Amino acid sequence: MEAQEPIKSFLYDVLLPKMEWLLWFVTFWGFVASWYQLAGWATLLIVAFYNLAVVSFLSAFSPYNSIDRYEPYFEPITMQEEREKESSFFLNILSPKIIGIAGAVVLFGTLCKLMFWTGYSTMLLAGTGWLLIIVVVMAFSQRMNMRAFTLAILGSSMLCVSSETLMRQLHRDDPKLVTLMVYQIQHPHDRAAAEAVRSHVNQKRIQR
Structure with missing residues (x-):
């Protein structure tokens, strides 16, 4: 008996992914504006990072979570099929929630550091730490999630820059x-x- 594909959700499959791409686009132009000292760069970054954090947080509560929902595993298709038969609570259920929540913490911590608000160190340390744990566990399982990897790099970079x-x-x-x-x-x-x-x-x- 073939497994039924999960029902598509407008919020999680259409709206949030499109918002995420749009907000990263706004973030890019916010950094460009800050580099050239253009008026309004701070507003662009505040709007982009705040809403990215909201999108990341909401993605953690998707009605169905799969580690390759947005990105496929970086491994041969035959290995993917074999792994899909395996049940891993941590990788398939818990990891997407941790990525969403920890990612939101990293994004808001990044915003706080860029705006020189207080409390960013704790947020960046906590969020980046959890994301790095997820990335390491996935690496040992021959899996990868680009969102977790990208946000871990962002958080680590913000921690390194004074x-x-x-x-x-x-x-x-x-x-x-x-x-x-x-x-x-x-x-x-x-x-x-x-x-x-x-x-x-x-x-x-x-x-x-």
């Missing part, structure tokens, strides 16, 4: 702001330093 480096790149058109923000990082409990940054940012907005 906040000061990001500040100097994203705000290189305003050396005074960079100086104030670097001082704030070095003195996180100094309320006067935080207030100086807020005052400078508000003054820039008024001038615009």
